[in-house]
Amino acid sequence: MATSYDPNNVFAKILDGELPSHKVYEDDRTLAFMDVMPRSNGHVLVIPKKPARNLLDAEPEELGYVVGVVQTVAKAVKKAMKADGLTIQQFNEEAGGQVVFHLHFHIVPRYEGQPLRPHTGEFEKPEVLTANAEKIKASLGK
Known part of the structure; x- marks a missing residue:
């Protein structure tokens, strides 16, 4: 059952x-x-x-804008990470796999023959995240 937006969620x-x-x-x-x-x-x-809990309660105009940004960032991710493809994921409600209840889209680079890593709860090293963020930022708008 859906509940209201929680302003204390991690993304907020x-x-x-x-x-x-x-x-x-x-x-x-x-x-x-x-x-x-x-x-x-x-x-x-x-x-x-x-604030939007998920796709189901987002304002359509706002949702359209966010999807446009997803496309822009996805192009930069694919180029920067030299990915063969991308998986775009968006989950709604707990039964749908949603864990953080603020609307969000996952852009996941994919490589031929390489499965996704499991969601284990292990944190990536900050220096790896910083390096990947810099690569992607450099590819935006190119």
């Missing part, structure tokens, strides 16, 4: 500056940053700044 805390992130892209409506528990090198999350 990143937006408020209470928690750090490895930013890849930011504008007045969205933020893209490295997933700290990546399923593949270069795994990025894109979130709206406007």
